[in-house]
Amino acid sequence: MDVDGAPSTPGKWKMDKPLHHHRHPRLLLHRWHLHSTLSKLAFWSLFALALFLAFFLLSPRPHASSASSGGRRSLGMAPWGGPAWEKRVRLSARVRRQPGGKSVLVTGAAGFVGMHVAAALKRRGDGVLGLDNFNGYYEPSLKRARQALLERAGVFVVEGDINDGPLLRKLFDVVPFTHIVHLAAQAGVRHALEDPASYVHSNVAGLVSVLEAAKSADPQPAVVWASSSSVYGLNSHVPFSEADRTDRPASLYAATKKAGEEIAHVYNHIYGLAITGLRFFTVYGPWGRPDMAYFFFTRDILRGKSISIFEGPDHATVARDFTYIDDIVKGCVAAVDHAGKSTGSGGKKRGPAPLRIYNLGNTSPVPVADLVSILEQLLKAKAVKKFVKMPRNGDVPFTHANITLAQKELGYHPKTGLQTGLKKFIRWYLDYYTSSLSKNGSRGRSMSS
Numbered sequence: 001m002d003v004d005g006a007p008s009t010p011g012k013w014k015m016d017k018p019l020h021h022h023r024h025p026r027l028l029l030h031r032w033h034l035h036s037t038l039s040k041l042a043f044w045s046l047f048a049l050a051l052f053l054a055f056f057l058l059s060p061r062p063h064a065s066s067a068s069s070g071g072r073r074s075l076g077m078a079p080w081g082g083p084a085w086e087k088r089v090r091l092s093a094r095v096r097r098q099p100g101g102k103s104v105l106v107t108g109a110a111g112f113v114g115m116h117v118a119a120a121l122k123r124r125g126d127g128v129l130g131l132d133n134f135n136g137y138y139e140p141s142l143k144r145a146r147q148a149l150l151e152r153a154g155v156f157v158v159e160g161d162i163n164d165g166p167l168l169r170k171l172f173d174v175v176p177f178t179h180i181v182h183l184a185a186q187a188g189v190r191h192a193l194e195d196p197a198s199y200v201h202s203n204v205a206g207l208v209s210v211l212e213a214a215k216s217a218d219p220q221p222a223v224v225w226a227s228s229s230s231v232y233g234l235n236s237h238v239p240f241s242e243a244d245r246t247d248r249p250a251s252l253y254a255a256t257k258k259a260g261e262e263i264a265h266v267y268n269h270i271y272g273l274a275i276t277g278l279r280f281f282t283v284y285g286p287w288g289r290p291d292m293a294y295f296f297f298t299r300d301i302l303r304g305k306s307i308s309i310f311e312g313p314d315h316a317t318v319a320r321d322f323t324y325i326d327d328i329v330k331g332c333v334a335a336v337d338h339a340g341k342s343t344g345s346g347g348k349k350r351g352p353a354p355l356r357i358y359n360l361g362n363t364s365p366v367p368v369a370d371l372v373s374i375l376e377q378l379l380k381a382k383a384v385k386k387f388v389k390m391p392r393n394g395d396v397p398f399t400h401a402n403i404t405l406a407q408k409e410l411g412y413h414p415k416t417g418l419q420t421g422l423k424k425f426i427r428w429y430l431d432y433y434t435s436s437l438s439k440n441g442s443r444g445r446s447m448s449s
């Protein structure tokens with residue numbers, strides 16, 4: 001027998017196929033050749049199909065975070081590399097203000113927090129390079145508008161994915177970054193029910209990819225990255241302090257952020273990377289994320305569409321420690337300045353390096369119903385409200401940050417109350433979407449936060 005199971009001699013074929021015994025032997029020989037050829041063809045076609053499928057199944061998935069996956073060509077991403085591209089990368093990352101100026105890679109730079117942090121670092125004279133995969137989790141046009149704003153400020157946002165190891169290595173070949181501010185992630189608590197894999201892809205695999213690049217770089221950068229208040233999960237000890245339990249996440253999103261904190265421990269322990277995790281508490285403000293409640297409540301109130309306000313058992317209010325973007329940016333910049341130094345080189349640890357976690361919240365939780373009242377007042381429009389029992393979707397009933405540690409070690413002092421912060425958001429929202437509608441190409445002219 002040969003590989004496709006065809007008999008090795010025509011005679012044998014003839015014996016195995018008595019129905020053909022009356023046919024001429026040459027005809028039988030011809031038929032056998034034909035059969036053998038077809039069988040081989042079928043075998044190799046199947047083999048090629050299997051290879052093709054395996055390639056697609058094993059390739060990194062093209063979605064997630066404001067920056068995540070290999071396959072940049074299949075994503076239609078701009079190709080990277082080449083002298084002109086390297087020159088742009090170098091120029092963007094060049095420190096303008098010495099001494100003490102930093103050269104920072106900001107992942108998720110076309111995201112909400114990423115754009116604000118990249119702009120703030122650039123403003124003070126640091127060299128800043130952005131990285132973002134511009135995925136379609138929400139309005140890509142909003143991400144492009146943020147990118148345009150950063151480009152005008154002198155920040156080049158490389159279109160690429162945090163899971164693209166060769167790209168990250170290339171960036172570190174071109175620029176010896178002193179810091180990475182890693183903000184690329186698959187955000188949103190409730191969306192994890194619909195696309196769980198995207199959370200693992202961006203928040204677990206993507207983080208590992210970034211830390212791999214950081215640990216191999218020489219010199220190693222210090223890393224500051226976004227964890228989340230959601231890691232407190234079912235913790236009921238208020239206000240939430242960094243010492244509280246975080247082993248009872250209520251959503252897959254929270255679980256991936258918690259996993260990130262453990263992964264950070266590993267890279268600090270084995271490779272001497274200085275790593276600071278920041279637990280953000282419901283960040284809001286101009287250029288925000290359309291998947292967040294304050295944002296889509298605004299849109300729906302203006303359209304006269306009903307909004308659902310979640311309630312706990314016995315109509316208990318659901319509350320969040322809403323934190324204004326400018327306060328968060330100050331916390332991130334301070335975390336960069338206090339990040340300490342990684343001690344390793346060439347993938348080897350040379351000594352202990354700092355590993356820290358800080359809450360960045362506002363310390364004054366506000367019920368969601370009150371958030372809606374403020375929006376109504378600012379928009380001068382009545383919301384069509386539906387009070388509904390909080391679905392089992394990963395949301396937790398309340399968050400409340402204890403920020404003592406960040407106050408003490410980072411000098412973090414949030415200043416903006418919800419009323420003031422939402423006023424700035426609404427001003428931006430109306431400006432952005434009005435100029436978007438008028439299509440005069442001038443939207444997002446200024447940073448309104």
Ligand SMILES: O=C(O)[C@H]1O[C@H](OP(=O)(O)OP(=O)(O)OC[C@H]2O[C@@H](n3ccc(=O)[nH]c3=O)[C@H](O)[C@@H]2O)[C@H](O)[C@@H](O)[C@@H]1O
Pocket residue numbers: 187188189227228229230231280281282283291292293294308309310318319320368395396397
């Ligand atoms: O602080 C955090 O760690 C997290 O903050 C937000 O998550 P969340 O606080 O759930 O923010 P929203 O999705 O804007 O929800 C705000 C509040 O509105 C409530 N809500 C949401 C949606 C809705 O239709 N109705 C409603 O009452 C939620 O239960 C929640 O209490 C972000 O979406 C996460 O990416 C981030 O990590």
